[in-house]
Amino acid sequence: MAVFRRYLDSTSLHQTIESVHVSRLSDLTTLSHRELSDSLQGREFEKSGRHGKFLFVSMEGRGDSLVLHFGMTGFLKYYRSPASAPDHIRLRLDFTNGYHLAYSCQRLLGRIDLTGDIQEFVEKQGLGPDALELNESEFRHLMASKRGGIKSALMDQSLVAGIGNVYSDEILFQAKIHPKASVTDLSGSDYSRLFGTMRQVLLTAIRSRVEVERFPSHYLTQRRQEGERCPNCGVEIDIAKVQGRTSYYCPQCQASP
């Protein structure tokens, strides 16, 4: 989301929203087209914020915010010519300068909302602290407060916000920890390593603009396919369901718990 946030900041701030268009809105929100229009039309975005996988775009004046969740297939596109419009636009804002900002979300797993108070939204949503705003001792403390699998702990948005299935696999791979390990299997130095790789993986994803092809070659993320081999040791990557999620890991580098 940090990448979408930057994109939005560099394209869409301080311009008047002339009109609001929607499609398949009811799959993404309980808001009506009318409610969205009433809040957005005639207003300008002033600044943005992010917490975990949620993007908040505050408007001038009343300080209320548009909330976007991208759900995996979601993204933003700013464009002028209709020929440049992406597919699956669910929300389109037309600015008075003739440009459009589209929120595209093919599989409709994202979410659109409005809030008058971002902190309150975060609390109501039950989100833990953002993964990049934690220090190591807070991270350890949170992980220690949970039992069960480390993978589900990393992905638990109420514990730490911002990590999904793909990045949790990458974080565990970089930390050389097996995805089936339990939080109680891990030592202090495991947690220390895990914290470091969590930051490194998330910052790398942002730096790579979330484009998998730009990820470093020693990353596992671009090898999420059957028959691929470990970038470290060359052993074939294992695919297994861990806590119900498809997980990729190296059976050699990530020691069995």
Place this chain on the structure above:
DNA sequence: AGTACCACCTGACGGC
């Protein structure tokens, strides 16, 4: 409190 499983939804893919 944890896990397991289902549903949402689309489009790609494999099998027949």
Place this chain on the structure above:
DNA sequence: TGCCGTCAGGTGGTAC
């Protein structure tokens, strides 16, 4: 050719 099942992903619900 076309139909049908399966899968990916994040979240949220239910049942054990």
